Amino acid sequence: MKSIRALTFDLDNTLWETDESILIAEEAMTAHLRSLTPPAWMAEFGLEAFRAVRKQIVEERPDIAHNLTLVRHETLIRWFENQGATRSIAKNLASEGFRVFYEERQKVEPYPGTVATLEILSKDYPMGAITNGNADLMAMPLGQYFQFCLQAQHFKKPKPDPVMFEEALKRLNVEPNECLHIGDDIEHDVIGAKQSGMRAVWFNTHAVIPEEDAPADYTITTLQELIGILKQPG
């Protein structure tokens, strides 16, 4: 793909497995909050209870639904207010809980071969990251291969909306068809990038058999395959 001059990558479940790190982060957050509060406040707290409150928050505030940082803060505030905490105590606890969650959430393990592949690609292409999550790529060792990381929480809308793709193209200073986006989510990554005029690789991370053909230019099951694809003519 000689006409490709820049690359953008999704992060979660594209460069690393996310679910595990989120669960560990949730546990660390819970343990920390238990250490700060009367036992009764956290007696009922668990993944399901947390998700039930989060669902309420998202229903009440669709405007912040894509801002996972804000949603988590608001969910924790509501939880502690429901336990009888004052607003200011609830806010402090939410900040503490989020701080521990966020710190743990960044401890991700790249998929095998990811570091080597990014190192090779970054020599030939400027690269950006576009995520709907709140991974802080630029604070990680992997960040050294990237020019920037765009997080949905800083934009009006998450992927597949064009807003982040357009910002990435501007920063990479390339035309849409000169940029290849790589991601695991067909709607957010493949359809989103294609709608912005970019080309797209579907990273079929878990090698699932799709119900219908992915509307991607290429499909890969390991990141290393990208190196060969980029060498192809066209």
Ligand SMILES: [Mg+2]
């Ligand atoms: Mg993803």
